[in-house]
Amino acid sequence: MSVVKEKELQVAALKNGTAIDHIPSEQLFKVVSLLEVEKITTPVTIGYNLDSKKMGKKGILKIADKFFEEDEINRISLIAPCVKLNIIRNYQVVEKKLVSLPDELLGLVKCNNPKCITNNEPMKTRFKVIDKETVTLQCHYCEMKTKKEDIVLL
């Protein structure tokens, strides 16, 4: 009981904003860069290597007065699919969200085919997510498939 309370308190120690929990520690700084946290002007707390019963070590991000759009937040699903979002208003968690992999990824992943048009023209890459389970992507242009372990973010 008290553990739950303490946890809630920890997350809720933000008046308004978004707390992103259960980020794998080794992905934390990638998440920070994907969400372009460096451009945010409101207070941001970054927790790194925190103890987690489920994950061993985890990362947490708390961003004041920031509420992400779906497609902004879904960007991180590629590298941290189990992340939990807490939307906080007036110290209360008003909404919990899980990230989910979108059907299409625009301008996020690099195509690994050097002969792909996207690596040779000033243009956005575009991938179809053809298998959400295994995270397999297919380039909309050159049609090459990319497996999860080969995904390179732009």
Place this chain on the structure above:
Amino acid sequence: MKKDSFVSIADCSKESIVRIIQKTEFFEQNPNQKLLEGMICASLFFEPSTRTRLSFETAVNRLRGRVIGFSDAATTSSSKGETLKDTIKMVSNYADVIIMRHYLEGAARYASEITDIPIINAGDGANQHPSQTMLDMYSIFKTQRKLEDLTITMAGDLKYGRTVHSLLTGMSHFNPTFHLVAPEELKLPDIYKQFLDKQAIRYFEHTDFSPEVINESDILYMTRVQRERFTDLMEYEKVKNVYVLNNKMLDASKDNLRILHPLPRVNEIAYDVDDNPKAYYFEQAKNGVFARQAIICEVLGIN
């Protein structure tokens, strides 16, 4: 796609494939038509390919259209660093349709997204070459008088051969049975097998190029086994003569069997096959002009 570009055979519905085949047959019987009178077709070959370019430009000429363009990017502004986008935008101001070949994969798809005029893909790197597929399918239709329920054997390089992948995709609408004959190193990639599985299409893989397989076939589609595809040259030496078709191998084949090859051939079909009435690869190439006339009319909505 909202426009009628012709970028990949995978975009084509069964209906549009059938319609193009019917148009191809019409143009074979009536090649000279004034259907493109007053129209300008851009033929943009960022990578030279004389065979494909002459076939397309002949098709336009038979339809009384005019051709503008270039046959080699070295002579164009793209060699001065102009982007593909800018070239396509500029040409779109002049032409009614763009036929393009490019050394980069995905170039035609991208072009189709930045212009309102139709794009015909005449080959984008190792990716797609859908007009070749249409002429292959027309050749199958013409020699068998149908596309449905045929047994098609593909032999040679099934890993890198894009004509093979596109033909599998195009024929997948017509309940085929495939025999896939290839050395271990050049087997059909898993993604295409998964595609065939998903469509519930029967296929059998063989490493032996045996008479039993040939004797069951309606179509024998031969491809080149290229030396540069092998990482292990010993392996190449071992298999290079295994996938060579000679006349004797056709002794017990079906009467309706026809042999296709996208050309040019190296040594995978012995010269003694050329005089066999089942050899169809030279006529197959001739069908290219008619198929391309049909594709041009299809994208322009001309019936």
